[in-house]
Amino acid sequence: xxxxxxxxLALPLSAPSLCLAEVRGELNVGARATHFVDxxxxxxxxxxxxxxxxxxxxxxxxxxxxxxxxVTVQDPALDDQYYELRGGLFGVFKGEIFYDELxxxxxxxxxxxxxxxxxxxxxxxxxxxxMSTWTTFDYSVDVETLxxxxxxxTNNPFYFKVSADQQRKDGIMPWGLVAxxxxxxxxxxxxxxxxxxxxxxxxxxxxxxxxxxxxSHFDNDNEVxxxxxxxxxxxxxxPNDNYSYNFSGRLTQRLSADNLLAVKVVYxxxxxxxxxxxxxxxxxxxADNEFDGDVRYFRGSAVLSSQWNDALDTRLSYSxxxxxxxxxxxxxxxxxxRAGRLFEYDKxxxxxxxxxxxxxxxKLKGGYELSFTDxxxxxxxxxxxxxxxxxxxxxxxDWVSSTFRLEYLNRNSDSDFDEExxxxxxxxxxxxxxxxxxxxxxxxxxxEFETIPWEGLGLGLNYGIMxxxxxxxxxxxxxxxRHEIYLDADFQLPAKARLNAYTGYEFTExxxxxxxxxxxxxxxxxxxxxSNYNWSQETSYDFFVVGGSVTVPIMPQLExxxxxxxQMLDGNIEFVRSAAAGAPLGTVTEAxxxxxxxxxxxxxxxxxxxxxxxxxYAYEKSNLDDWRYSNYRYVTSSFVLSGAGxxxxxxxxxxxxxxxxxx
Amino acid sequence: xxxxxICVVLFPLGLLLFSLSQxxxxxxxxxxxxxxxxxxxxxxxxxxxxxxxxxxxxxxHFKKAIKGPASQDACETCHGGGAKHxxxxxxxxxxxxxxxxxxxxxxxxxxxxxxxxxxxxxxxxEMGVHKRNDVSCDSCHDLHVGGRQKARExxxxxxxxxxxxxxxxxxxxxPILEGKVNCSSCHSPHGSLxxxxxxxxxxxxxxxxxxxxKRGPSVWEHPPVEEDCQSCHTVHGSSHAKLLTERIPxxxxxxxxxxRHPGTPxxxxxxxxxxxxxxxxxxxxxxxxxxxxxxLRFIR
Numbered sequence: 001x002x003x004x005x006x007x008x009l010a011l012p013l014s015a016p017s018l019c020l021a022e023v024r025g026e027l028n029v030g031a032r033a034t035h036f037v038d039x040x041x042x043x044x045x046x047x048x049x050x051x052x053x054x055x056x057x058x059x060x061x062x063x064x065x066x067x068x069x070x071v072t073v074q075d076p077a078l079d080d081q082y083y084e085l086r087g088g089l090f091g092v093f094k095g096e097i098f099y100d101e102l103x104x105x106x107x108x109x110x111x112x113x114x115x116x117x118x119x120x121x122x123x124x125x126x127x128x129x130x131m132s133t134w135t136t137f138d139y140s141v142d143v144e145t146l147x148x149x150x151x152x153x154t155n156n157p158f159y160f161k162v163s164a165d166q167q168r169k170d171g172i173m174p175w176g177l178v179a180x181x182x183x184x185x186x187x188x189x190x191x192x193x194x195x196x197x198x199x200x201x202x203x204x205x206x207x208x209x210x211x212x213x214x215x216s217h218f219d220n221d222n223e224v225x226x227x228x229x230x231x232x233x234x235x236x237x238x239p240n241d242n243y244s245y246n247f248s249g250r251l252t253q254r255l256s257a258d259n260l261l262a263v264k265v266v267y268x269x270x271x272x273x274x275x276x277x278x279x280x281x282x283x284x285x286x287a288d289n290e291f292d293g294d295v296r297y298f299r300g301s302a303v304l305s306s307q308w309n310d311a312l313d314t315r316l317s318y319s320x321x322x323x324x325x326x327x328x329x330x331x332x333x334x335x336x337x338r339a340g341r342l343f344e345y346d347k348x349x350x351x352x353x354x355x356x357x358x359x360x361x362x363k364l365k366g367g368y369e370l371s372f373t374d375x376x377x378x379x380x381x382x383x384x385x386x387x388x389x390x391x392x393x394x395x396x397x398d399w400v401s402s403t404f405r406l407e408y409l410n411r412n413s414d415s416d417f418d419e420e421x422x423x424x425x426x427x428x429x430x431x432x433x434x435x436x437x438x439x440x441x442x443x444x445x446x447x448e449f450e451t452i453p454w455e456g457l458g459l460g461l462n463y464g465i466m467x468x469x470x471x472x473x474x475x476x477x478x479x480x481x482r483h484e485i486y487l488d489a490d491f492q493l494p495a496k497a498r499l500n501a502y503t504g505y506e507f508t509e510x511x512x513x514x515x516x517x518x519x520x521x522x523x524x525x526x527x528x529x530x531s532n533y534n535w536s537q538e539t540s541y542d543f544f545v546v547g548g549s550v551t552v553p554i555m556p557q558l559e560x561x562x563x564x565x566x567q568m569l570d571g572n573i574e575f576v577r578s579a580a581a582g583a584p585l586g587t588v589t590e591a592x593x594x595x596x597x598x599x600x601x602x603x604x605x606x607x608x609x610x611x612x613x614x615x616x617y618a619y620e621k622s623n624l625d626d627w628r629y630s631n632y633r634y635v636t637s638s639f640v641l642s643g644a645g646x647x648x649x650x651x652x653x654x655x656x657x658x659x660x661x662x663x
Numbered sequence: 664x665x666x667x668x669i670c671v672v673l674f675p676l677g678l679l680l681f682s683l684s685q686x687x688x689x690x691x692x693x694x695x696x697x698x699x700x701x702x703x704x705x706x707x708x709x710x711x712x713x714x715x716x717x718x719x720x721x722x723x724h725f726k727k728a729i730k731g732p733a734s735q736d737a738c739e740t741c742h743g744g745g746a747k748h749x750x751x752x753x754x755x756x757x758x759x760x761x762x763x764x765x766x767x768x769x770x771x772x773x774x775x776x777x778x779x780x781x782x783x784x785x786x787x788x789e790m791g792v793h794k795r796n797d798v799s800c801d802s803c804h805d806l807h808v809g810g811r812q813k814a815r816e817x818x819x820x821x822x823x824x825x826x827x828x829x830x831x832x833x834x835x836x837x838p839i840l841e842g843k844v845n846c847s848s849c850h851s852p853h854g855s856l857x858x859x860x861x862x863x864x865x866x867x868x869x870x871x872x873x874x875x876x877k878r879g880p881s882v883w884e885h886p887p888v889e890e891d892c893q894s895c896h897t898v899h900g901s902s903h904a905k906l907l908t909e910r911i912p913x914x915x916x917x918x919x920x921x922x923r924h925p926g927t928p929x930x931x932x933x934x935x936x937x938x939x940x941x942x943x944x945x946x947x948x949x950x951x952x953x954x955x956x957x958x959l960r961f962i963r
Binding site for chain 1 (some may be wrong): 717721723726727728729765769775781782783786787789795796819825826829832834838842843856864865868871872873875876877878879880881882883884886887889890894902903904909910913916917918919921922923926927928930932940942943944945946947949950951952953954955956957958959962963
């Protein structure tokens with residue numbers, strides 16, 4: 001990979017840039033130091049490498065009348081480094097190659113008494129040794145992507161695009177618990193994905209035709225994750241190797257000056273291979289010891305866009321998806337017969353929407369959308385959605401723009417259960433409907449204001465409400481309501497100072513009914529006892545965010561920027577059950593409760609037109625309180641955890657100095 | 664194998680040569696200045712608008728090799744003939760087409776589309792959500808800036824999509840603010856036939872571009888996963904871990920009520936509740952490849 005980086009850096013020197021006219025861009029070189037007051041959690045640098053020391057970036061573009069070359073380098077040598085080389089001949093072709101690294105930190109200093117961390121074979125001790133002897137490791141994944149693309153687009157009707165990339169993921173992720181011993185499993189991640197796409201198109205004044213083909217291949221180096229405690233071998237499946245290819249064609253045809261038709265068809269096949277012979281303990285249920293996954297999609301869509309007159313335009317659209325599952329069907333005959341369900345569906349969607357300009361300052365929109373889904377799923381066979389919306393936009397005052405939108409959705413779903421035959425635990429299906437397809441009515445409203453009351457001041461207000469009413473099921477979600485309000489301001493202060501500020505509040509609340517039965521008495525109208533009872537739950541979340549920044553020119557060469565941001569979530573879950581079922585249930589008052597504070601100040605001093613220096617300080621603090629992690633214990637009588645998901649809090653001071661040179 | 668790689672190199676090279684040969688033969692259909700339309704030439708514009716001319720001269724639109732303003736009438740390609748504007752002594756919007764905020768968005772975009780209607784992907788602009796919401800090209804692109812005219816992401820997008828800006832900054836988010844995922848990594852801002860103008864045929868296919876490990880097909884499939892990732896995940900950011908729409912176990916219980924633990928209320932009186940994260944046992948929730956029946960419940 002280093003060789004690739006050197007090539008990327010050297011290319012601009014050897015490229016046609018030698019005879020190019022002008023170089024533009026920016027070079028940043030900086031140094032920083034962090035000080036952690038309290039914890040140093042993975043959450044602080046979840047997607048970024050904030051290591052102490054040097055960092056920098058370069059963005060460079062040089063061009064002539066006929067060609068151009070550009071280079072972008074960000075954070076070289078750090079775990080989030082990025083390199084891009086781009087170039088081309090104007091009116092002929094352009095292309096780029098890039099290399100990108102992304103770090104995803106999940107939990108730092110996780111620990112386990114198991115050995116073999118990072119491999120797909122873990123040795124589990126029969127007795128738990130003292131924690132001081134455990135192995136520490138980080139749950140993190142590094143992602144490296146190397147890719148490029150070329151677009152050939154000349155002054156003729158044809159164009160072509162070719163792109164390819166390789167993405168490599170390497171690291172350790174948590175993967176649940178060992179079935180019998182309860183050890184939390186660190187799973188090795190060794191994934192490679194290859195993607196290639198080809199696209200060719202023809203354009204004329206009236207017609208655009210595009211044909212595209214794509215191929216993607218995913219390869220997992222660890223096909224099975226195994227654990228061994230000296231007596232028992234446990235085996236866990238991991239994501240299987242798969243590949244996907246697709247072919248598509250799109251035609252956009254101007255039927256007349258006012259009518260445009262677009263039609264697209266896509267054929268897509270996803271295939272996978274799982275070699276069951278990799279499993280030592282579990283006997284394969286199929287003769288050839290292999291699962292061949294084969295799911296094919298056929299998609300079609302068409303949109304007719306029409307301009308009826310200066311005031312009215314419409315769009316009529318239809319889309320279709322057919323999921324055809326040709327995979328092997330696996331039937332396991334063990335304690336009970338278990339069969340893999342070949343999941344298939346058809347989706348049809350048709351819609352008509354219109355924009356009507358009532359006057360120069362009033363625009364009305366409206367539309368209707370019909371969706372129908374037919375699945376090979378007993379509990380969710382069909383779903384029919386009817387959606388209506390209307391929107392009015394008004395700009396009658398020069399300094400105010402307002403939009404009001406209403407939306408109504410009616411969802412009607414059917415299962416394929418024969419209620420006469422439901423019995424035992426399955427009787428619950430007569431009274432419970434899964435939220436993802438349950439019949440419901442949804443009401444949405446949104447109001448938006450954008451105003452400039454006087455020059456230099458911009459204000460925005462955005463309020464939305466959404467209410468879901470699941471009125472056709474006794475158990476499951478019953479109601480779900482969401483309010484959100486956002487306010488922002490942008491103020492040009494005297495002496496070229498500028499203020500940005502924003503705040504937002506979101507409130508969500510849902511009501512949920514369920515039945516506890518253990519086991520057998522699923523029928524909800526039997527008298528409650530400690531093992532069989534109905535219960536309900538009300539979940540609410542308050543989310544609040546506020547922040548802003550002010551930019552103040554202190555003197556002609558010096559500008560100060562001060563910023564502060566704060567956000568918090570307060571979650572609450574209340575439970576109710578009959579007194580006959582037992583003591584009242586306890587309210588969960590810490591449900592994903594968190595806060596995050598960021599603040600900073602920096603001064604930017606311009607030495608010359610090209611050179612400037614930025615000296616800055618930042619403070620960040622974050623904290624998560626969740627009932628699941630309260631009184632966290634690594635070892636209990638039934639499981640041995642490793643600390644996955646535990647590393648969330650941090651408090652950090654950060655100082656930095658950056659020198660900038662503009663070409 | 665080597666032959667395969669040779670083909671990979673030769674194919675785009677062949678396309679390049681083919682296109683170059685076509686380009687040599689392509690007739691010059693550029694419209695040059697027409698004095699009858701009141702054109703006065705860029706040098707005259709520059710006398711009053713030097714700063715704008717300087718920035719324009721550094722932009723790609725100034726390149727004579729492409730069919731653009733420089734190869735036609737420079738400033739007047741987009742702003743229209745300036746003779747009357749000059750005659751009246753100039754002034755904001757005086758007999759000249761400007762790209763000011765109060766000018767009709769469709770009219771502004773129409774100017775750009777004169778040249779860009781054949782830019783790949785622009786054929787769907789007319790059907791796109793942006794056009795229908797009075798977004799014009801200059802809403803996102805700085806036409807007078809030197810270097811690249813690409814929109815600055817995500818700042819430009821956030822100026823209208825304020826709710827997304829707040830979501831992207833929540834505790835669990837895609838690395839949008841960190842610059843590792845751009846809005847245009849997932850969306851086609853110039854129009855698409857897909858919902859939310861995503862750059863794929865549906866949202867699942869889009870997610871698989873980075874998360875191919877979830878693509879399967881798996882031996883044991885979880886139907887909501889096969890239908891829509893957004894059954895459980897939000898796309899920009901969430902207050903709950905892993906960009907989930909709801910906290911676990913509440914999220915799972917919204918769809919699962921059965922005997923024993925799926926129907927059990929997990930209240931605050933449980934002694935240690937970390938084990939109630941459903942995914943601790945049902946870890947293969949996106950689909951299991953186990954040969955035994957435990958895969959049906961995504962346990963192995």
